[in-house]
Amino acid sequence: MKTIYSNFALLLFFAFTLTSYAQNGQTLSIDEGGDYPILRNDANHPCITPEQYKIIEKQCVANIKLLGLENVGHKGTNTTSFIWPLKTANGLNDCSYYYIGNYLDQDSTSPGIKDWNCGLVTYDGHQGTDICTYPYPFYKMDNNQVEIIAAASGTIINRVDGNYDKNCDWSNGNANYITIQHADGSVAMYWHMKMNSLTTRQIGQTVVAGEYLGIVGSSGASSAPHLHFEVLSGITINTLNDAYSGPCNTLNANSWWAVQKPYTEPAIIEASVHPMLAVLPPCPATETPNEDSCFAAGSSAKFYTFYRNETAGMVDSMRIANPDGTTFTSWTHTSNVSHLCSYWISTKTLPTVAGTYNFEAKYNGMMCSKSFTIECGTAGISENKSGSAIYAYPNPLYSSTTLWSDKTFKNAILTIYNSFGQQVKQIKNISGQTVTFHREYLPSGLYFLHLIEGDEIYTTYKLLITNN
Structure with a gap:
């Protein structure tokens, strides 16, 4: 996932107008935001180059021969069914943690592009699905907050670790990855993993669906953490399949997912409260979220909402709920432009009464919330x-x-x-x-x-x- 981070210190901090709000009063929001500052891979910077594909295929074929797995499956029918290959870890309790940066390119004519749903969420020649962690992808990577798990049971037929995992240019395309062959002979590849995070299981050993494989990283041709997930019905690249089924999938008729996710999933990924703006430094430095849960009475705070597939025309309804559940203040944000991943910030003056409050954001019928406390450090002191x-x-x-x-x-x-x-x-x-x-x-x-x-x-x- 080609990524160029901007300095996201957002120095407009001191330009915001601070306003006092009365409890239960409708207020105007003060918004700043838009596209989250990540650019995705493109045809000039692919996740995996044609040369790398040749090396990977050669290694896998050799390992399968050594392991005596040449005749596994190959009955003409693939029966493997995938669960989602990521899960949260280490106390991550955000409302979600990912968005799809790129699907597989179904258009064989260059430079044309087309994904399985006839959309443009891909780049020319892309051969897998890029599942991107978000927000704060490097922070999540450093703190091992998103794990890669086996989407299906099988045998490890290739395993590479020890490669640098915070690339900021394209001089080193060597990624950390695992390739697994399933009982029907199909293969799944997990690419861009965090260095030294891979499972202790070695080539030739088996894993079961849901078993830990590693941590989402940014090794290889990538400058932001994401999982490049790729499926083959056999062992060679000419057996490439798309994990998704849809009107423009010309490679395979059926979905590989046990439960296929929709093409877009408009949702709030995280709702959070900050005493100051988040800092997203250039790659490879780690982001500083600057989130908090304790604030002084009557001070101001930044209320962040992070979106996946923000869709033009949809409305986000937000409020600060009092300890008794009534509304302290509320506001809305209308999406004017569609984004793959985006954020919005509202600056609000906080209540003056001590207690625990909730920041609630409702979007596309789903609620995401975060609690915070006024005067938590001084109550009873x-x-x-x-x-x-x-x-x-x-x-x-x-x-x-x-x-x-x-x-x-x-x-x-x-x-x-x-x-x-x-x-x-x-x-x-x-x-x-x-x-x-x-x-x-x-x-x-x-x-x-x-x-x-x-x-x-x-x-x-x-x-x-x-x-x-």
Whole structure:
């Protein structure tokens, strides 16, 4: 999946107008967004080159001969049925996690393109299905949040690992991948896997449907994590099949899926709440989502909605639900343009009453939500009555400052808020009498430091960051 990441810091952050909202009041949204900044592979940058196909085919044929599997299947009828080859892991609880970047190209005339549904979600010569992880694909990859699983039971006939998995150019097309032969002689290939994530099972060993194979990565000709999933009815490339059945599939009449997903799946992938904008740096750096679930009363927050197959004319209804389920504020977004993957941001002023709230987004009949808490760090916490002195030096600061106290802390928490009341940084497990605070990515301005130990606030300290 050819990808060029833009610096998604979205410096319009400070240009947004902040508005106070009354509970249960309909409000105007402040939107920023559009296409998620990913470009897909194209004919000039294919997932797998013709030269690589020749090497793969030669290796698989040789391995099948060594394993004595030459006569497996080949009865003229394929009986394999696939489950979905991805699943979530490591606590990922988004509403979904993928979109289809490219289908197989059914048009044999170059440069014409056509997918199985007679659409254009493909590129010239593409021979598989690209299932792309999203949003924050590199973050998901680094944290092993999307696993590749066997779509059907079979025998591993090829396995390659150890190749770099964060390519940003096309000089290294060597991917990490697994190829599996099924009982009817058909073959499935899983391409672009994360380096050193592959199953410990080796060539010649069997796997069952649903068994772990690896992590979605970006090895080979790819600059964003995705799974290139490819199906052959035999072992050679001239037995290429499309996993999907449809009006423009000229390769095979039947679907390989046990339950074929629809051509488009308009849905909200994730609804999330952020004290500041997400950062999507250029490849190969990992994204910083900057999501949070704890906010100061009356501060503002960024409400993100990430879409798969956003469709022109559809309406997304959003609201912030109070702890009792009533509406604090609500707004809508109408899709004016169709996108494969997209996002929208709304900036809202938060409630002033402490409690746990829900951000709810409803699109195409489906609900996606995320809870957040107002004043979660201070509920039930008493003010400092110990008389302990706390100082910061230097203040103002340029790069870092050290906080010092005449009290010895144990497992204290330092939380930093900007002038809008948004939490921008937190340091946990502070023990001793000093803690050093590094500016890192924070812009110049006034900040407030909350130092808490157990059930007691020791200080709310003002700190000024300058650029000189």
